[in-house]
Amino acid sequence: MAIIKKTGKQYGFGLQVLAFSFLQVLFFYCRILFSSPKSKIVASRLTPSSDIQNRTENTTKASNDKNNVINTVGESKITNQAKEKTRKQLTKKDHFSVMANESVEYNTEKNNENITQNTVEASRANELIGQLSTLDFAAIDFKSNKIIKTDKIVCPSFSNRKKLLVEIIPEVGLFLPMKKLENGTNEENNIFTLRNNQEKTLEGINAGLYFQLKREKFPISLKAGLSWSKFTEKMPLNYNYTRSDTTQGIISITYSQTGDTITTIIGDIITEKRLSGSKTRHHSISLWDLPISVGVEKRFGKWFAGLEAGAIINLSMKSEGNILATDTSFVAVNVPQSHFRSSLGLSYFGGVQVGKYFMKVGRIYIAARARFIPTTFNIESNPIKQSYHFAGINLGYVWSF
Numbered sequence: 001m002a003i004i005k006k007t008g009k010q011y012g013f014g015l016q017v018l019a020f021s022f023l024q025v026l027f028f029y030c031r032i033l034f035s036s037p038k039s040k041i042v043a044s045r046l047t048p049s050s051d052i053q054n055r056t057e058n059t060t061k062a063s064n065d066k067n068n069v070i071n072t073v074g075e076s077k078i079t080n081q082a083k084e085k086t087r088k089q090l091t092k093k094d095h096f097s098v099m100a101n102e103s104v105e106y107n108t109e110k111n112n113e114n115i116t117q118n119t120v121e122a123s124r125a126n127e128l129i130g131q132l133s134t135l136d137f138a139a140i141d142f143k144s145n146k147i148i149k150t151d152k153i154v155c156p157s158f159s160n161r162k163k164l165l166v167e168i169i170p171e172v173g174l175f176l177p178m179k180k181l182e183n184g185t186n187e188e189n190n191i192f193t194l195r196n197n198q199e200k201t202l203e204g205i206n207a208g209l210y211f212q213l214k215r216e217k218f219p220i221s222l223k224a225g226l227s228w229s230k231f232t233e234k235m236p237l238n239y240n241y242t243r244s245d246t247t248q249g250i251i252s253i254t255y256s257q258t259g260d261t262i263t264t265i266i267g268d269i270i271t272e273k274r275l276s277g278s279k280t281r282h283h284s285i286s287l288w289d290l291p292i293s294v295g296v297e298k299r300f301g302k303w304f305a306g307l308e309a310g311a312i313i314n315l316s317m318k319s320e321g322n323i324l325a326t327d328t329s330f331v332a333v334n335v336p337q338s339h340f341r342s343s344l345g346l347s348y349f350g351g352v353q354v355g356k357y358f359m360k361v362g363r364i365y366i367a368a369r370a371r372f373i374p375t376t377f378n379i380e381s382n383p384i385k386q387s388y389h390f391a392g393i394n395l396g397y398v399w400s401f
Helices: 001-036 035-048 048-074 074-133 190-198
Strands: 138-141 146-149 164-183 204-214 222-256 261-300 302-324 329-331 348-360 362-372 384-400
Touching: 138 302, 164 222, 164 362, 190 302, 190 384, 204 261, 204 348, 222 302, 222 384, 261 348, 302 362
Parallel strands: none
Antiparallel strands: 138 146, 164 204, 164 384, 204 222, 222 261, 261 302, 302 329, 302 348, 348 362, 362 384
16 A cells, blocks of 8 residues: 555655656747747647647556556556656757747747848948939939939839820021012013013021920821011113104294295104113012921931921911012002912922020021922913912021920
8 A cells, every 4th residue: 555655645746847858849839930930830740739739648648657656566666667658758848848949049040141141232322312312413323232323304104195296496598589480371471581581589587486396205206387488670771762752833834925825734752762771670479378287217326417397388478579660660569460469379388407405495506498389470361471489498496395
């Protein structure tokens, strides 16, 4: 009976040691699970819940086996088994403690590496920002970690849609009207001959205001506006001729022997006068037009070149001054009726231009243009057909907004 009591005490001491070891291992696992997300993964791999349950069942089974052994084995054998069990539990405890400590050390080392890497990246970013503040305009090449100095600020665009630009174009220029006179009759016409030989076309002036639509960085544009043109014809006339005047007068008188007048004859008395000299007269034509054109431009750094072509709708044409009417005289172009049309209808033009970008909102250019006018300027009843084509140079400024 004394042996059984002593054996029960030793067995109870062994259970206490086993329970204490189990609780200590469970405490280390709880610390690992709640320390960091990475530690949770490591701990779950080390001690799954199923393993703990199996160990508990094994412990219970071992206890039942020991009760049976107590009833059949002596004091010395029970004591040795209790000591061996305690030694095994302590070994397991040390094994799990070492593994837990290694997991904690591994997670701590990884966290320290992440903190060190973030610190290095933050220091590098601060260094780049400090260098950037000393430049007027700069760009950062993040692949090479270098500062690239530029002349302009280039902002990134995340849209594929390009802006629609509206441009205002004031323009002035000079042009040369190329005149052609034709005799509309098969008869000889002295007026046509004099005008064709002596009448001189002077340079014309042109001014216009246009609106142009184009997409940003797109070479094709559409332009329309209002244009005014005026040119003058100069007619110098040199004359040298004889003018005859006829008057009624007494050309013959018959007298009698006594001195009385018998008859008086009245007739034409012709007198001639020699006239010579020179005089110059002008007549001018002004046009109001609506040009519509399509253009294309190519940029070369700060310079650009372009082409344009289109049609011109003539809104009105006015004439004034004096025009040759006879070999020696002039008449007003509107007396007794106008010699010219009131509108020319449709004409065509094309040109080339070259220019330079000026400031930040526009560009200046010079353009060479030619205009083809298929309609004659004179009215149908005028026997002298008068037609023109224009060629000129224009200076303009494109203001973008």
